[in-house]
Amino acid sequence: MTPQQADRAGSVTCWDSTGAVTHSDTAPAVILICEHASNAFAAPWAVTDKDLLASHAASDPGALGLAQALGPLLAQDCGGAELIHAPLSRLIYDLNRSPDRPDACPAQSEVYHIPLNEGLNAADRLVRMESLYLPFHNLVRARIARALVLGQRPIVLTMHSFSPTWHGAVRDVECGVIHDDMPALAQRIVAEAGDLGLRTELNAPYSAADHVTHTLRLHALPYGLDNAMLEIRNDLIATSQAQAAIATRLARVLTRAIKQTMGVPCPAL
Numbered sequence: 704m705t706p707q708q709a710d711r712a713g714s715v716t717c718w719d720s721t722g723a724v725t726h727s728d729t730a731p732a733v734i735l736i737c738e739h740a741s742n743a744f745a746a747p748w749a750v751t752d753k754d755l756l757a758s759h760a761a762s763d764p765g766a767l768g769l770a771q772a773l774g775p776l777l778a779q780d781c782g783g784a785e786l787i788h789a790p791l792s793r794l795i796y797d798l799n800r801s802p803d804r805p806d807a808c809p810a811q812s813e814v815y816h817i818p819l820n821e822g823l824n825a826a827d828r829l830v831r832m833e834s835l836y837l838p839f840h841n842l843v844r845a846r847i848a849r850a851l852v853l854g855q856r857p858i859v860l861t862m863h864s865f866s867p868t869w870h871g872a873v874r875d876v877e878c879g880v881i882h883d884d885m886p887a888l889a890q891r892i893v894a895e896a897g898d899l900g901l902r903t904e905l906n907a908p909y910s911a912a913d914h915v916t917h918t919l920r921l922h923a924l925p926y927g928l929d930n931a932m933l934e935i936r937n938d939l940i941a942t943s944q945a946q947a948a949i950a951t952r953l954a955r956v957l958t959r960a961i962k963q964t965m966g967v968p969c970p971a972l
Contacts, residue, residue: 711745712838715846716771716786718778730855731785733777733961736843736918737770737862738798739763740788748795750819760812761792763864765940770862772943772950773957780958781858785850787843789835794819796831798839799861799917806914807832813870843922851926858888858961859923859930863915864937865908874908877901878953879934881909883916884924889931891960899956901939901949908934929964 719725742761750756757764770786778784789798794817800807808828810820850857867874878901882889889905896903909915916932923930933953940946 711790711835712842713787713789715842716774718775718784720778720782722775722779724775725783728853729783730850730853731778731783731857732781732855733784733860734846734850734857735770735774735777735784735786735860735862736922737763737767737786737788738839738918739793739863740767740770741790742792742794743790744792744795748791748819750792750794750817755794755815755817756792758812758815759864759866759937760815760817761794763862764937765935765946766862766864766937768943768946769864769935769940769950769953772947773862773954776950776954777957780954781961783855785846785857787846789839791835796835798836799863799915801914801917802828802832802836804914807836813866840918840921843918847922847926847928856926856928859919859928860957861916861918861930861932863932863934864940865934867936867938869908874936875902876904876907877936877939878903879907879909879932880904881906881911881916881932881934883911883919883930885927885930888929888960888964891964892931892933892956895956895959895963899952901935929961 717725719729739762742756755761767788774784774786797807808820808823810817880889880892893903893905919930940949
């Protein structure tokens with residue numbers, strides 16, 4: 704990995720069982736991943752449209768703040784946690800899409816036109832894939848392998864947010880819990896969500912059929928690690944105060960679900 708690729712791989716924050724940031728060799732019980740954490744850009748890519756940069760097309764608003772508030776709470780409840788998040792905008796390359804997917808570099812995202820991605824050829828996409836996608840997923844792979852070799856089988860949670868409307872249609876769901884081929888944890892989270900205070904649904908507003916579980920397929924399923932994708936409606940986590948409040952309630956739900964799921968045999972994949 705070149706120095707430039709290392710800068711674009713992402714950032715890692717670790718919390719010990721007291722909820723304090725740590726740089727020790729302790730393996731996390733929970734790994735949070737935020738692929739759409741940022742709307743930032745780096746040369747040679749640039750977007751100046753402020754509306755586009757503020758939109759869900761550029762990042763998942765509130766998702767990183769929620770993950771940062773949730774991490775230390777899960778660390779205390781479960782015995783250590785880790786957050787891995789991307790440094791650059793999904794407008795350059797969507798890290799939660801398979802490289803063969805056209806929507807890894809879309810020219811249109813809902814109502815937002817993305818001139819940056821118009822007319823890309825295979826060589827253009829390859830440069831972006833090698834610059835952003837490979838460093839990020841190599842980092843995630845390394846952190847999970849590290850936890851495994853230290854004797855931990857971490858829960859893997861990907862953290863996302865979604866817009867209140869989609870092509871003009873109002874979305875009533877407030878918290879979505881999505882699974883791929885290992886549904887146990889996602890199902891248990893929904894079952895435990897009665898006191899979350901959010902309308903929580905399984906496989907909403909997306910499902911694995913929408914190709915949104917790519918990160919889970921790459922990093923959790925091959926090892927049989929319990930996993931889920933969490934989607935919170937972004938108007939509910941628009942401020943740091945709202946993120947902290949939902950993180951507190953969500954941590955209780957997730958902790959109960961995690962403890963009840965642990966020890967359940969994983970399916971043959």
